[in-house]
Amino acid sequence: MDSTRVDDPDALVTGEAVALDLPMASLPLRMVASLIDVVLTVVALVAFSVLAALASLDLDTALAEALAIVLVAAALVAVPTTVETLTRGQSLGKRVMGLRVVRDDAGAISFQHAFVRALLGVVEIYALSGTPALLTAALHPRGKRLGDLAAGTYVVRDRVSWTPGPAPTMPPALAAWAAGCDLRPMRPELGLAIRRFLDRAPTLSPAAAAMLEQRLLADALTHVHPAPPPGAPGDAVLAALLAERRRRSAEQLARQDAARRRLTTRRT
Incomplete structure (x- = not known):
């Protein structure tokens, strides 16, 4: 079980952390x-x-x-x-x-x-x-x-236990947009807050979930260009951003691993 602490000052700003869930x-x-x-x-x-x-x-x-x-x-x-x-x-x-x-x-x-x-x-x-x-x-x-x-x-x-659920999957309707967008690096605290929100949104009151979704979305979209398609649900956009970031990170790690293997093969 992962014990998550909200010690970072940014993690207590209601635009970034799921503090209402504490x-x-x-x-x-x-x-x-x-x-x-x-x-x-x-x-x-x-x-x-x-x-x-x-x-x-x-x-x-x-x-x-x-x-x-x-x-x-x-x-x-x-x-x-x-x-x-x-x-x-x-x-x-x-x-x-x-x-x-x-x-x-x-x-x-x-x-x-x-x-x-x-x-x-x-x-x-x-x-x-x-x-x-x-x-x-x-x-x-x-x-x-x-x-x-x-x-x-x-x-x-501010010390709460949280077991992450399954990683968010890419919503099919947003796959093309996410693959072609310019996705700048996010702060780790923001990515964690989005992940926690997506895991816990069903347990929050509708008002709290809507407020947190809008604030997290506003923050996350400052790292993305162009904006998502009009009318896209906020939770789907957040899930798409996390899924695309994970996909790009996995591809980058795969390229680095392949480059290391090539260098190792040449030396031997």
Whole structure:
């Protein structure tokens, strides 16, 4: 069984990855991840407090208090916001537990999303001992805490098991177009996302399948010229692209293998 992780930032952009197909994170996993993050934050607060105490020896009372406030804000808001922004939704606790924060449309979060989550986390997690976060996550269908509700985000498991089905076959109606088109190289992440979509489309809701199909198709067609015949079904076009890419790769490998055999025969 192939365990596919969506660690690449591109793989979380809803135009490329089948992120809507990722399962929602369970409450126990989120609690463990949050506990890890809280412990790390407390350690950071202690370290910053020591720095503030050392710095206050040479400062007056007002400046020392201002410095303490800045360091606390850095530990509770600035650091979590920076980490989740740079990692596209993963704190250390979430990374350990295989979780990730995504937007409501399953795309990668931005600085704004991370900042809102961290800011409300000060109140619901630290000031109120996590009670509002726990209650809201337990009651919400997507397990959202208050910070997620305000930011428009939720947490998913980004380590999922996937056993690929049979390779897509060439739709007969598109065989001539695919054979004659200019097919530029695709990113591996895009090819994987298309393959996963074709495997799992029957299990998705019609709305999610249609949205993902259109976004994957729009991305894939930037690598193709000319465009497919008008009216061609999107899933058939995606299958044709993968099948043609596989055919051309197989032919290229066969030519390389034949060339190696010829060189070997001549030398012997």
